[in-house]
Amino acid sequence: xxxxxxxxxxxxxxxxxxxxxxxxxxxxxxxxxxxxxxxxxxxxxxxxxxxxxxxxxxxxxxxxxxxxxxxxxxxxxxxxxxxxxxxxxxxxxxxxxxxxxxxxxxxxxxxxxxx
Amino acid sequence: xxxxxxxxxxxxxxxxxxxxxxxxxxxxxxxxxxxxxxxxxxxxxxxxxxxxxxxxxxxxxxxxxxxxxxxxxxxxxxxxxxxxxxxxxxxxxxxxxxxxxxxxxxxxxxxxx
Numbered sequence: 630x631x632x633x634x635x636x637x638x639x640x641x642x643x644x645x646x647x648x649x650x651x652x653x654x655x656x657x658x659x660x661x662x663x664x665x666x667x668x669x670x671x672x673x674x675x676x677x678x679x680x681x682x683x684x685x686x687x688x689x690x691x692x693x694x695x696x697x698x699x700x701x702x703x704x705x706x707x708x709x710x711x712x713x714x715x716x717x718x719x720x721x722x723x724x725x726x727x728x729x730x731x732x733x734x735x736x737x738x739x740x741x742x743x744x
Numbered sequence: 745x746x747x748x749x750x751x752x753x754x755x756x757x758x759x760x761x762x763x764x765x766x767x768x769x770x771x772x773x774x775x776x777x778x779x780x781x782x783x784x785x786x787x788x789x790x791x792x793x794x795x796x797x798x799x800x801x802x803x804x805x806x807x808x809x810x811x812x813x814x815x816x817x818x819x820x821x822x823x824x825x826x827x828x829x830x831x832x833x834x835x836x837x838x839x840x841x842x843x844x845x846x847x848x849x850x851x852x853x854x855x856x857x
Contacts, residue, residue, distance in 0.1 A: 633786075661844055663802075663844070670753075671835075672748070672848035672849050672851050672852075673835070673848045674776050675845050675846075675847065678844070678845065718786050718787075720786070726832075726844060727842055728844065729775045729792075729794070729841070729843060729844070730800065731777065731789035731792060732787070732789070732846060733786050736785055737786055
């Protein structure tokens with residue numbers, strides 16, 4: 630049972646344009662979400678998070694949007710840079726916010742930003 | 745602040761052999777996690793420790809995998825005997841008490857031949 634889904638395995642965008650990475654979830658108990666970025670041969674690095682009490686969280690070039698009714702979130706990167714090329718994972722704590730339990734990860738989306 | 749340390753970074757073994765991985769979490773992080781990431785998939789939790797006690801090992805194949813966290817700091821994950829399907833990246837992560845954000849180490853890439 631895949632509770633967090635990233636249906637696009639890959640995405641290619643031109644440098645300077647917007648990258649939009651999507652994530653869907655099925656468990657309505659999830660109330661906190663995280664995005665991680667992973668370069669080859671490195672571990673996932675925390676990028677940005679959002680609580681279900683918000684519908685948007687912004688950090689520099691990165692913005693995450695949450696649509697609770699659709700059980701959908703998206704990560705926007707503007708402007709995209711070649712250094713953003715990596716695998717991006719969407720994740721949710723299985724026990725919800727404030728819980729140090731396991732993270733449920735999506736399958737990941739490989740972003741390629743072309744110069 | 746030093747990050748999560750893991751060793752070795754790479755390991756190649758033959759099936760039925762044993763292997764062990766080591767993890768040192770971020771100082772002060774009471775919770776430690778071991779995840780398995782198979783190529784093309786997201787990480788999946790194997791075991792979670794709170795200090796030196798096991799919180800969740802429901803996804804750990806206990807017939808071949810074992811883990812310990814003596815003294816509530818470092819942790820080791822062992823596979824004995826290894827199978828071909830154990831080829832994966834083994835990621836260690838840690839988090840602050842009450843913190844949802846987990847910080848990952850670089851991982852150990854295991855290839856079982």
